[in-house]
Amino acid sequence: MFYGICNLSIVAVRFEASEKSEMVTQLLFGEHFTILEKHKNWSKIKIFSDGYEGFVDNKQFEEITEDYFTKLSTSEPIYSGEIIDFISDSNNDFTTIPIGSRLPFFFKNEFTINTKRYIYDGKVYSEKLPKKEIIQKAFIFLNTPFLWGGKTPFGIDCSGFTQIVYKLCGYQLLRDAKNQATQGEVLSFIEESEPGDLAFFDNENGEITHVGIILKDYHIIHAFGKVRIDTLDHSGIFNAELQKHTHKLRVIKKMI
Known part of the structure; x- marks a missing residue:
């Protein structure tokens, strides 16, 4: 080996x-x-x-x-x-x-x-940080351009974004959104979530293809074109610029 x-x-x-x-x-x-x-x-x-x-x-x-x-x-x-x-x-x-x-x-x-x-x-x-730090680390990457397979402030994809943010806070996530969705504890409603929890989204075939970090007041930070902040509701992510939902909510997970 x-x-x-x-x-x-x-x-x-x-x-x-x-x-x-x-x-x-x-x-x-x-x-x-x-x-x-x-x-x-x-x-x-x-x-x-x-x-x-x-x-x-x-x-x-x-x-x-x-x-x-x-x-x-x-x-x-x-x-x-x-x-x-x-x-x-x-x-x-x-x-x-x-x-x-x-x-x-x-x-x-x-x-x-x-x-x-x-x-x-x-x-x-070098140590596990409080959950509130997840949001602080997430904002480091705001406006980072989307890059398939990327995980740096110079280009990042949705699961690379959540993985690196959690990593900086001392917690290890798997690489892809569908794999990250196997981790953590399921929450039944958005109202149960806290800033720093993860929301997962699926496509028309029911496959989980997207993930983002929940913020306060029904918002989410995620990589879609760039790392951006949008509104989160029970249907999914609503993009005010496009005036439509761009992602369909599948499940919310508490990782820590």
């Missing part, structure tokens, strides 16, 4: 082993994974944090030992807290990192990947 870690700022994870293939998610700096299949130019991986699978370019990650992988998997994660920042190595080379990047074994502004030492002096998140 082989293992790897993302040592670049943002790396595309694709459906197939090709640069032309659909991006299904992204690796952020410091995210580690199991290598399921290793080919000449591409590797099929399984991301440790959410179990998501896809293909990455072999030039865009670094291999790690099983021992390093195990220690990292059992350590408390520490994430960068600035929208965009940089790390420097011993050669004084800089690498930009987006918010939510993992800093392996971070201590006193330093961490290492294999034998390479990095320095980071920005804000970090």
Whole structure:
């Protein structure tokens, strides 16, 4: 078995082993994974944090030992807290990192990947935060453009948005909306929900395809064209600009 870690700022994870293939998610700096299949130019991986699978370019990650992988998997994660920042190595080379990047074994502004030492002096998140912080973190991403498979302030999809917001607050969600909908506790009515709960929406075939974070006063923040705030009612999401419902409500879940 082989293992790897993302040592670049943002790396595309694709459906197939090709640069032309659909991006299904992204690796952020410091995210580690199991290598399921290793080919000449591409590797099929399984991301440790959410179990998501896809293909990455072999030039865009670094291999790690099983021992390093195990220690990292059992350590408390520490994430960068600035929208965009940089790390420097011993050669004084800089690498930009987006918010939510993992800093392996971070201590006193330093961490290492294999034998390479990095320095980071920005804000970090390292513990479970109160539920009210979910809303504060969600607003960081307001007006971020929609990007299928994205999970950064430079492009994000609906479930990538909810996943990264919860991650910054110390809680792990699965990657896709339909999978996130299997987590948490079902609420019967909108009136039972609190800011920070998740609302899920389905398509004409009954498949859950969208998710957003409930705000106070019957509003929701979600990624649809961009991360935006709309009205939430018992039918779904009402878009005032379009003067119509854009998503049909399926279920509300309390995650924490």
